[in-house]
Amino acid sequence: MKAFAELFTAIDQSTKTTVKTAALAEYFRTAPEPDRLWTVALFSGRRPKRAVTTTQLREWAAERAGVPLWLLEECYPIVGDLAETIALLLPPPGRGRDRTLTAMLEALSDLPNRDLEARKAFILEAWDGLDETERFLFNKLITGGFRIGVSRKLMTRALAQATGQDEPAMALRLMGDWTPQGTTWDRLVAADTPEADDSRPYPFYLAYQIDAGPETLGAPRDWLAEWKWDGIRGQLILRGGSHHVWSRGEELMTDRFPELARALDFLPPGHVFDGELVTWDGTRPLPFNTLQQRIGRKTVPKKLLREAPVVMLAYDLLEADGLDIRDRPLSERRARLDALLEGLPADAPVLPSPRVAFDNWQALAETRATARERRAEGLMLKRLDAPYLAGRKKGDWWKWKLDPLSVDAVMIYAQQGHGRRANLFTDFTFAAWDGNELVPFTKAYSGLTDAEFNEITSWVRRNTLQRFGPVRQVRPELVFEIAFEGIQPSPRHKSGLALRFPRMARWRRDKPAQEANTLTDLRDLLAAWG
Amino acid sequence: MGDVLTFTDRGIYCPAGDFHIDPWRPVARALITHGHSDHARPGHGAYLATDAATPVIRHRLGEIAIDTIRFGETRRIGSATVSFHPAGHIPGSAQVRVEVGGEVWVVSGDYKLAPDGLCETFEPVRCHAFITECTFGLPVFKWRPQREVAADINRWWAANAAECRASILGAYSLGKAQRLLALLDPATGPILTHGAVENTNAVLRAQGYALPDTTHVTPELDLKAHPGAMVIAPPSALGSNWARRFGPARTAVASGWMRLRGVRRRRGADRGFVLSDHADWDELHTAIRETGAERIFATHGYTEIFARWLVTQGFDAQVVPTEFGTAEDDAEDAA
Numbered sequence: 034m035k036a037f038a039e040l041f042t043a044i045d046q047s048t049k050t051t052v053k054t055a056a057l058a059e060y061f062r063t064a065p066e067p068d069r070l071w072t073v074a075l076f077s078g079r080r081p082k083r084a085v086t087t088t089q090l091r092e093w094a095a096e097r098a099g100v101p102l103w104l105l106e107e108c109y110p111i112v113g114d115l116a117e118t119i120a121l122l123l124p125p126p127g128r129g130r131d132r133t134l135t136a137m138l139e140a141l142s143d144l145p146n147r148d149l150e151a152r153k154a155f156i157l158e159a160w161d162g163l164d165e166t167e168r169f170l171f172n173k174l175i176t177g178g179f180r181i182g183v184s185r186k187l188m189t190r191a192l193a194q195a196t197g198q199d200e201p202a203m204a205l206r207l208m209g210d211w212t213p214q215g216t217t218w219d220r221l222v223a224a225d226t227p228e229a230d231d232s233r234p235y236p237f238y239l240a241y242q243i244d245a246g247p248e249t250l251g252a253p254r255d256w257l258a259e260w261k262w263d264g265i266r267g268q269l270i271l272r273g274g275s276h277h278v279w280s281r282g283e284e285l286m287t288d289r290f291p292e293l294a295r296a297l298d299f300l301p302p303g304h305v306f307d308g309e310l311v312t313w314d315g316t317r318p319l320p321f322n323t324l325q326q327r328i329g330r331k332t333v334p335k336k337l338l339r340e341a342p343v344v345m346l347a348y349d350l351l352e353a354d355g356l357d358i359r360d361r362p363l364s365e366r367r368a369r370l371d372a373l374l375e376g377l378p379a380d381a382p383v384l385p386s387p388r389v390a391f392d393n394w395q396a397l398a399e400t401r402a403t404a405r406e407r408r409a410e411g412l413m414l415k416r417l418d419a420p421y422l423a424g425r426k427k428g429d430w431w432k433w434k435l436d437p438l439s440v441d442a443v444m445i446y447a448q449q450g451h452g453r454r455a456n457l458f459t460d461f462t463f464a465a466w467d468g469n470e471l472v473p474f475t476k477a478y479s480g481l482t483d484a485e486f487n488e489i490t491s492w493v494r495r496n497t498l499q500r501f502g503p504v505r506q507v508r509p510e511l512v513f514e515i516a517f518e519g520i521q522p523s524p525r526h527k528s529g530l531a532l533r534f535p536r537m538a539r540w541r542r543d544k545p546a547q548e549a550n551t552l553t554d555l556r557d558l559l560a561a562w563g
Numbered sequence: 564m565g566d567v568l569t570f571t572d573r574g575i576y577c578p579a580g581d582f583h584i585d586p587w588r589p590v591a592r593a594l595i596t597h598g599h600s601d602h603a604r605p606g607h608g609a610y611l612a613t614d615a616a617t618p619v620i621r622h623r624l625g626e627i628a629i630d631t632i633r634f635g636e637t638r639r640i641g642s643a644t645v646s647f648h649p650a651g652h653i654p655g656s657a658q659v660r661v662e663v664g665g666e667v668w669v670v671s672g673d674y675k676l677a678p679d680g681l682c683e684t685f686e687p688v689r690c691h692a693f694i695t696e697c698t699f700g701l702p703v704f705k706w707r708p709q710r711e712v713a714a715d716i717n718r719w720w721a722a723n724a725a726e727c728r729a730s731i732l733g734a735y736s737l738g739k740a741q742r743l744l745a746l747l748d749p750a751t752g753p754i755l756t757h758g759a760v761e762n763t764n765a766v767l768r769a770q771g772y773a774l775p776d777t778t779h780v781t782p783e784l785d786l787k788a789h790p791g792a793m794v795i796a797p798p799s800a801l802g803s804n805w806a807r808r809f810g811p812a813r814t815a816v817a818s819g820w821m822r823l824r825g826v827r828r829r830r831g832a833d834r835g836f837v838l839s840d841h842a843d844w845d846e847l848h849t850a851i852r853e854t855g856a857e858r859i860f861a862t863h864g865y866t867e868i869f870a871r872w873l874v875t876q877g878f879d880a881q882v883v884p885t886e887f888g889t890a891e892d893d894a895e896d897a898a
Contacts, residue, residue, distance in 0.1 A: 045824075047833050048814075100702050101875070107868045108703050113825040121703035121822070169824075182828075455825030483829070500867075 034167045036064055037072070037134045041170055044182060057183065057191035066218040067135040073221070074213040075179045076188035078283070084144030085152055087115060087176055093153055097160060098122040110448070110503035113455025116172030120165050129162015141174060142214070180452075186424060196222055201236065201423040209233035210285060231272040234279040235305065235351045235359065236423035240413065240430035247394050247414060247433060257363060257417050258389040258397055259348055260409035261432055263321050263519065263533075264311035265328070269293060269345055269383065271304045272355075278310075286310075288331055290343045292382045299381050300373060303355035307421075308347035308386060315379070318346075318408040320563065321533060322521040346386035347374065348413075351421060359421035363429075366421065404435050405562055410518060411435045437516035437534075438558060440550040441541055443471055444511045447493045448504050450478070458490040458505075461537075463515055465528070467552040471509055474528035474555060480516070480537035489540075512541040512549050520559050528552060530559050567643070567661055567668040568694065570860075570883055575670060575694065579663040580643030582611075584670045594645065596672025597656035598623055598737055601863075611638075613647050615683065616655030618766045619737060634683065650674035651685030652840050653738030654772055660688050668692045669854060673863070675839065676846040679709060681745045681772060682738075687853035694860040694883060695851060698841040699819050700869030706819070706843045713746040716836055719815065724752045724791030729812035733798035733832060736760045738840055740795050741767055741774055743817055749775045753789040756780065757796035757805070780808075801832055819843070851878070 043056040061069050074080070095105045105122060112118040132140070137159070144152055156175075163171055173179050185207075193203040206222060210232050243250075250256060266281040276297055278286045287293075290310060311318040312327065323341040327333065350370040351359050358366060367388075374385045389412060391397040401412050411434035419429035442463035450459035460478050464471035481489070489511070496508040519533035569576050574586035582592040589606035596602050596612075598619040603612075610629040612620055617631045632638055634657065637646045642664075647657035652673040659670045669690040678684045706712075716732070723730040734740045736759040744764070747754060754777045756764065761779040768774055778784065780794065786808060800806055801814050814832040819839025821827050827835035842850060851859060851873070861870045862883035873880035 048831055049833075098702065104702060104868070104872060107865075108701050111701065111865070112703055112823055117824055118703060121705075451825070453825045453828040455823055455829075456820075457829070 034134060034137055034163060034170065035131050036060075037068065038164070038167045038170055040064075040072075041181060042166060050187065053183065054187055054191045054194065057188060058194040061192055061195035065133065065135070067213075068133055070213045070216070070218045070221065071134050071138050073188065073192065073207065075174075076183050077185050077207055078178065079212060080174060080179055081138055081142040082145055083175065084141060084147075085156065085175060089149075089153070090115070090119065090156070090172070090176065093156060094119040094122060094160075097157060098124060106502070111456055113449065113451045116176050117169055119172050120169040123160055123168060126164055126168075127161045129158070131162070132159075137171065138174065138213070192222060198222075204236040204423045205233075208236060208283065231275060232270060232277040232285070234268045234270060234277070234283070235307075235357075235421075237266065237268070237281050237307070238422045238430060239281075239425040240432045241425065241427050243414070243431040243433050247397065247431070250414065250416075250431070253391060253393055253397070255417055257367065257415045258391055258400075259386050259413045259415070260389060260404065260407060261411045261413045261434060262309040262311055262318060262346055262386070263408065263410045264309040264318065264324060264346070267308065267310045267345065268351070269296060269306040269308070269347070270352075271296060271300055271302050271306075273302060289327065289333065291333060292338070292343050293345065295382050296345075299377050300383065301354075303352065304350065304373070305352035306345060306347040306370070306383060307349035307351055308345045308383075310343055310345055312341040313344040313384075320408070320521055321519060322523070322531075343382070345383045347383050348386040349421060362418045362420065363415055364417040367417075401433060401435065434518075437518055437538070438520065438562065439514050439516045439538055440465065440554060440558070441512050441544060441548070442475070442515050443509045443546045443549045444507060444513060445471055445473060445509050446504050447489075447507050454486070457486050458493040459486050461513075463513065464509070465550050465552045465555055466547075472528050472552055474526065474530060474552070475515060475517070475532045475535045477513075477515055477535045477537050481540065485540055509546050512544040512546055514538040514541055520555070520563050522559060522563055528555065530555060530563070567663045567666050567692070568670070575883070577640075577643050577661055577663070580640035580645065580661070582640055582643075583607075584659050584661075585672065592640075594659050595620060596647075596650065596659060596670065597653055599653070599673070602672065611645075613655050613657050615770065616657065618770055619655065619763065622762070622766045623737075648686050648688050649683035651676060651678070651682060654682040654741065654767055654770070656682065656738075658686075658688060660690065666691055668694065669856070670694045671696055671850070673698070673841055674850065675842050676849060677706070677709060679742050679745075679840075681742050685850070687850065689855050691856060692858040692860065693851060693854045693856035694862060695847065696841065696863040697847060697861045697866060697869040698864035699839065699843055700847055700861065700865045700872075702844045704819065704822055704839075704843045705845060706837060706839060709746070709838070712836055712838050716743070716746065716815075716817070716838075717748045717751060719813070719834060719836075720747070720793050721751050723813045727790050729755075729786075729792050729794055729809040731794045731796060731801060731806055731809060731812050731814045732836075733801045733814070733816040733830070734760075734795055734818075736797045737763045739817060739838070740764075740797075741772065742840070743795060743838070744774050744777065747775065747793060752791040752793060753778060755784075755789060755792045755794045757794070757800055759797050759800075760795050780805075786810075798830065801830070 040060045044053045091105055095102045109118045189204050190200055193200045209230055268279045270277040278290055278293055280286050312323040327341055350366045353369055371385055404411050414431045414433055416429040442465055444461045445464045446462035447458040448460040450457055462473050462476050464473045493507055497505045499506040515535050516538035517532040517535040521531050523531035573588040573590055575584040582594055583590045584594045585596055585602040586593050591608040593607040594611045597616050603620050605624050610627055614631040614633055632647055634647055634649055637644055644662040646660045650656040650658045650672050658672055661668050667690040669688050673696050674685050676685050720730045734743050740760040756777045756779055764774055798816050815834035816830050816832045817836040817838040819841055821835030822837045857879055859873050859878045859880040860883045866882040870880040870882045
């Protein structure tokens with residue numbers, strides 16, 4: 034763990050991406066191969082199955098640190114990270130042996146096979162042999178996601194640097210369904226021809242939101258417009274005799290969407306489609322909450338399959354007849370996609386996402402204004418002569434979303450944030466008026482500046498009415514404009530509704546709490562757009 | 564007999580002597596523990612502080628009616644006897660001892676126990692009731708010895724200087740900045756200061772506190788003539804236009820809050836050195852034990868959690884109602 038902790042320290046002690054990349058690249062050149070492989074796995078979201086619950090960890094840590102559990106629980110929201118809280122609380126290390134990263138992760142991978150006493154003994158023994166930084170990393174390995182300031186993109190870049198390959202090629206190698214136990218450093222990143230893998234997806238091309246109007250993009254004839262659907266971005270892979278479905282978060286979702294298996298009946302092997310997975314009523318998507326019910330389920334009951342059938346609205350073709358065609362222009366990829374999908378029966382699970390015709394930007398703006406009626410979030414603009422790039426790149430693909438819906442709401446609860454927002458009140462609950470009562474209807478965490486969060490933090494401390502653990506009930510005085518992308522009925526909530534992507538658009542210092550919106554206003558929005 | 568000190572909406576009050584200690588709203592007579600803005604506020608009728616703390620208080624508050632007292636000297640105010648004792652927080656900082664009819668209460672102000680080489684070292688004062696700050700009253704806050712942190716800072720500076728980069732170190736301009744100056748190894752390179760720091764330096768130098776030579780960064784200063792410099796500035800100056808003058812510099816913040824990775828990252832500095840002028844978890848316990856006090860009042864910081872913990876440890880502990888907000892915010896810089 035020592036070498037890995039040194040790597041972390043080097044990365045953590047700089048705010049500059051170049052310094053972090055260089056430190057990581059150096060590690061990829063010099064660390065033992067199994068450790069490198071595990072490092073790639075960790076920074077691309079692959080980690081051992083969780084063997085202990087965070088509740089157990091808290092109890093064991095409190096016991097080892099000699100503090101009551103309630104005191105640890107009080108420290109946690111202030112530190113803002115459980116792994117760090119435990120690392121800071123534990124007594125100084127005793128004499129332990131230094132395990133390599135690989136040995137530690139293999140031991141962790143084996144942990145689920147052992148009984149609870151053995152797991153506890155292992156964790157306590159491990160803590161005792163690690164210094165504070167190593168403990169933090171160790172705790173990170175066994176709790177939540179392994180997020181320590183290294184994005185997948187940064188890791189891929191460092192790996193490309195260390196091995197002298199280009200970044201998109203490296204990104205492609207790292208996609209798909211591999212594990213550190215099932216491959217080697219050589220096979221994963223070094224071998225001349227990457228292993229054939231029928232399930233491997235391509236890195237997704239991601240768009241930026243367009244800041245100004247589309248007039249800055251040049252001639253309309255150079256651009257393709259499509260609806261921006263409110264679904265799940267996915268890749269459908271047809272290779273050999275099988276199909277695979279990947280989410281943008283690189284999660285394999287094949288079993289969750291069994292409808293797509295029928296794609297094999299209609300489409301030839303050796304093809305990879307990029308598109309949006311939506312629930313479909315035969316002519317247009319169903320509200321997003323119907324898709325939400327599907328996402329949570331690994332096996333789908335028949336009733337749900339009938340009520341909320343999923344289709345892919347395909348808008349790009351990345352592989353055709355077994356060949357990677359991502360470097361071909363969009364116009365050509367799209368023509369081949371349309372040719373493949375043309376004439377399929379209406380019940381086929383893959384449909385072409387329609388092109389939105391337009392002659393000039395003004396006309397397109399008018400079409401965009403109707404997006405909500407089509408259950409779309411706005412438009413996508415894609416340059417017709419552009420290749421399919423990897424990752425978020427500016428220039429060829431743009432999101433042109435509708436302006437969000439918004440309401441003015443009163444802050445009633447505040448909670449401290451996590452990570453870099455630790456010790457700062459950033460997580461708020463908002464309410465609307467129902468007669469003289471304030472009914473909570475959403476939470477929001479983002480949209481304000483650091484200076485505003487500082488100011489609100491100091492306000493919250495002075496205006497706390499009651500504490501419920503980490504949550505503070507505050508004087509109902511501050512009003513914020515809450516922007517959101519959609520609104521749905523939700524029987525689980527007291528307000529009877531739920532918002533999509535709520536955030537704070539601005540602090541309405543000019544508005545007294547009495548003038549905030551009402552539950553009736555929200556129900557009107559629900560009736561219009563739900 | 565009533566309590567020696569009570570808690571009012573203006574702050575800590577002594578009915579027997581008709582005075583307040585570190586009040587946050589204007590009062591007729593204020594005893595001031597030290598010059599930080601959440602303790603020494605403007606607008607009081609008469610001030611009393613140690614002779615060591617007074618120059619800075621005067622510098623910050625301008626024309627005020629201030630009387631001075633030496634550490635350990637006793638003074639009668641009404642039917643109360645007061646004396647000031649070193650708190651070890653910043654130069655001149657004091658705890659205030661108040662005795663009425665044989666009952667002794669002590670207000671800690673801000674304090675730390677470990678000697679820092681610059682300010683007067685904390686002295687425990689026996690008392691019946693102790694009003695203690697607890698800015699870092701959680702068991703996650705534990706400080707390493709000062710010499711180890713100083714070595715880290717000097718190594719960081721030397722490494723940056725070897726690359727001909729400036730090292731900009733953010734530190735509260737009164738107290739932390741001067742403590743750091745005294746810890747730096749001047750052989751590494753020139754030491755530059757922001758105006759807010761240099762003004763305080765001048766006040767403390769005039770009092771006889773030993774600080775190394777520093778150069779004030781003025782608009783005219785030729786920065787090229789000071790390669791590899793250490794620049795001491797208030798944390799708010801980091802990332803400002805002022806800091807951009809130094810080119811591709813490395814940045815750091817020195818504060819007890821740097822113990823928390825989240826706070827460190829929010830500050831956006833390359834490094835965070837954990838160096839505080841407040842007592843850590845263990846020091847708070849030592850201080851409380853050494854007073855011999857049975858009644859403990861927690862103020863400034865994680866008061867509710869700390870008081871709850873002290874109760875489980877057998878103390879009669881409670882929270883001082885404070886005007887929250889501003890005090891804690893200032894603390895994040897000054898800590």
